[in-house]
Amino acid sequence: MQTHGAAPVPAQLLVRDALLADRNGPVDLLVGDGRFTRVGPLDAREVATARAQGARVVEAAGRLVVPPFVDAHMHLDSALTLDPADPNRSGTLGEGIAVWSRRRARLTGKQILANAREVLRWMVAAGTLHVRCHVDVSPGAPDALSALLELRDEARGVCDVQLVAFPQDGLYREPGQREALRAAMARGCDAVGGIPHHEPTPAQGEAHVRDVFDIAQEFDADVDAHCDETDDPGSRFAVSMAREAAERGWQGRVVLGHCTAMAAYDAALLGEVAARLADSGVGVVANPMVNAVLQGRNDAAPVRRGMAPIAALREAGVTVALGQDSVLDAWLPLGVGDMLAVAQFGALFGHLTGHQQLAGMLDLVTGSGARLLRLDDRYGIAEGRPADFVLLDARDPIEALRLLPARLHVFRHGHEIARSSPARARLTGPFAPGEVVFGRDR
Structure with a gap:
């Protein structure tokens, strides 16, 4: 958990299983001292170390993270x-x-x-x-x-x-x-x-x-x-x-x-x-x-x-x-x-x-x-750059464009500055009652 060969920086924030628009497959985002220190999959030992250092853990659960x-x-x-x-x-x-x-x-x-x-x-x-x-x-x-x-x-x-x-x-x-x-x-x-x-x-x-x-x-x-x-x-x-x-x-x-x-x-x-x-x-x-x-x-x-x-x-x-x-x-x-x-x-x-x-x-x-x-x-999701990003309640850029989803978390320099609750609806009448999810394949 280092940045550009520097001394180890204590973990401040860990975002698990995020999707990025320019990468295939989920990644983890590790933040220390307000900057991204790792962008990529972490092994179990690295995750345990971050938790032991008191990092806040946000579960993205396959949702899209974008720069601000x-x-x-x-x-x-x-x-x-x-x-x-x-x-x-x-x-x-x-x-x-x-x-x-x-x-x-x-x-x-x-x-x-x-x-x-x-x-x-x-x-x-x-x-x-x-x-x-x-x-x-x-x-x-x-x-x-x-x-x-x-x-x-x-x-x-x-x-x-x-x-x-x-x-x-x-x-x-x-x-x-x-x-x-x-x-x-x-x-x-x-x-x-x-x-x-x-x-x-x-x-x-x-x-x-x-x-x-x-x-x-x-x-x-x-x-x-x-x-x-x-x-x-x-x-x-x-x-x-x-x-x-x-x-x-x-x-x-x-x-x-x-x-x-x-x-x-x-x-x-x-x-x-x-x-x-x-x-x-x-x-x-x-x-x-x-x-x-x-x-x-x-x-x-x-x-x-x-x-x-x-x-x-x-x-x-x-x-x-x-x-x-x-x-x-x-x-x-x-x-x-x-x-x-x-x-x-x-x-x-x-x-x-x-x-x-x-x-x-x-x-x-x-x-x-x-x-x-x-x-x-000063911008972008990359190691060494300021940890500024938005976690969307969407799985990919096109779904984000279609749903205009909740901004679940907005972070600046690794600190949360805004949050929103997921938008949910429920049918309560006789036709197909239950929760309505507007995303595909959920």
């Missing part, structure tokens, strides 16, 4: 701000922005913090321990950044919150926008956001892209921009972002959110853009729930789906992850922050229902998200 879920695109500052008296009646992105502009004018930092904290609690309970949160830092916005900086500190050690300075109103519509973006980075944001397609003219959109990279270079920060969030196939700022990433040496440090215009590209254009993104090391985050709500609103039949083409992007070598984006706000009147539910919806909405495609959806809310957030060796 990663929400690669979230807006916690707008969470729980849905106002039935002032809804987004058209369901469009534009009206959502207008509704949010009115709503944010009535919010206080205290309200934003309370709302964001509550939704983050939901997310942790569902096994999400890494989230990248876009914060509206426009001069007309309330001081959401102070609230989210406080929440980031509160959650430290339980859930890692990365903050993106997001210029919701653009950089050229009103004076002071670029300065506000710089000021937000100086206050401690982790990444520079952007929204080039929202500028009044294409030329200003191109200037917006350059400004974002100028600020990123100034602060040596990653870039995570809303990009081409429109149904217009002429919106191609993803190409501009890829060009800047390559020219400035920012490969692997740029993420583009939404990219819904790609759903309207023809096959040749999509192939060209996807290749540019892959060559420049630019990742994409699709947000299937909010994309389904906002896109195609002005289409006559047939109505476009309007989600970034996940399969084509991945085939081209682009790293793609998923985000919840919104919970009960001007853009999405639903949501609970459950990334398995986001993956399930993304599979259905994106026609990703072949066996291998379904099995691969789990990676979009775990490993791929971790790569885009550059978590590196």
